[in-house]
Amino acid sequence: MNLVIFGPPGSGKGTQAKLLQEKQAWPQLSTGDMLRAAIAAGTELGKKCQSIMAKGELVPDDVVVGIIGERYDQPDCEKGAIFDGFPRTIPQARSLDSMLKLRNKKIDLVIELKVDDKVLIDRVKTRIAQSGGVARADDNPETLQNRLAVYYQNTAPLLEFYKRQGKLTTVDGMAPIEAVTKAIAVVIEKAAKG
Ligand code: AP5
């Protein structure tokens, strides 16, 4: 199954994608993690994206579409993948649909984690406090505000895009982590039955 875990910054996409990856045969494809790895490795791609990410802006569509396309062609994605933090714009979603179509695949399901802004801000504050001084470059209250604004401006319109395709299910992302995991499992089971 090809699945998108969708939601604003701090909604739990990475947390849930990792748990799901342990249970299912689908790897977590996180564009944020891939870009942070490129920055850490000091690659050309990393250098290009570093300041954009530190500001909480989106890196260009062709960059993320390129890295996702390459990653998806690895053998571990044969049974499907969990897209985490991608797509984030309508053009990215269209590119993803075309890329999968070329491979006779499709997005089967989009799960939105719905979380109030105030809770998102509190979660990131907690993550900064727990980071022991090595917080992510974009994990500070000012950049988070911008990441949220960018989410509502560029990414939230995808909810309508996937709703129209009949693929969207919304889960309460404010429930405890284990409860969210259970709710996602129920949605996947239902989708797998068709
Ligand atoms: P990305 O890495 O995708 O970050 P993000 O979406 O902004 O947000 P996070 O990863 O912080 O949140 P999350 O939803 O994964 O939540 P998490 O599980 O960590 O992107 C970073 C940047 O890269 C972007 O700003 C952009 O510049 C660039 N980028 C990436 N993809 C791109 C794309 N496709 N196009 C263009 N640019 C792109 O959880 C957050 C915290 O909450 C954790 O501490 C966790 O323990 C806690 N938590 C999780 N669930 C719960 C729960 N149910 N209850 C209580 N606490 C919880």
Ligand code: MG
């Ligand atoms: Mg994440």
